[in-house]
Amino acid sequence: MKASKFSDAQKAFILKQGADGIPVAEICRRAGISQATYFYWKKKYDGLLPTEMKRLKQLEDENGKLRKLVADLSLDKEMLQDVIRRKL
Numbered sequence: 001m002k003a004s005k006f007s008d009a010q011k012a013f014i015l016k017q018g019a020d021g022i023p024v025a026e027i028c029r030r031a032g033i034s035q036a037t038y039f040y041w042k043k044k045y046d047g048l049l050p051t052e053m054k055r056l057k058q059l060e061d062e063n064g065k066l067r068k069l070v071a072d073l074s075l076d077k078e079m080l081q082d083v084i085r086r087k088l
Contacts (some may be wrong), residue, residue, distance in 0.1 A: 006031075008050035008057075011041050018042065 006014075010031075017044050018038070028035050045053050 005032075008053040011045055011053065012048070012050050015042055015046060016039070 004011075012025060014031050014033075018024060023071065024035055024038055028038050032036075045056075
């Protein structure tokens with residue numbers, strides 16, 4: 001996935017503008033983003049501070065790594081159980 005060209009602080013500033021009552025179309029035009037991106041950020045980050053956004057990203061990355069690890073271990077377990085079944 002491509003890295004965002006916006007920092008967490010910039011995302012928070014853009015979302016704060018929306019909360020201050022500036023029209024979404026104007027915010028998107030100034031920031032150079034689509035309205036879909038704005039609403040995705042709003043759904044995901046609304047109400048978070050930049051430090052909380054960074055922590056959320058770290059937790060999502062860690063969660064992805066753990067999911068991959070669990071999938072690998074489950075596959076290993078299935079293979080070992082299959083070997084045991086064939087021997088008996």
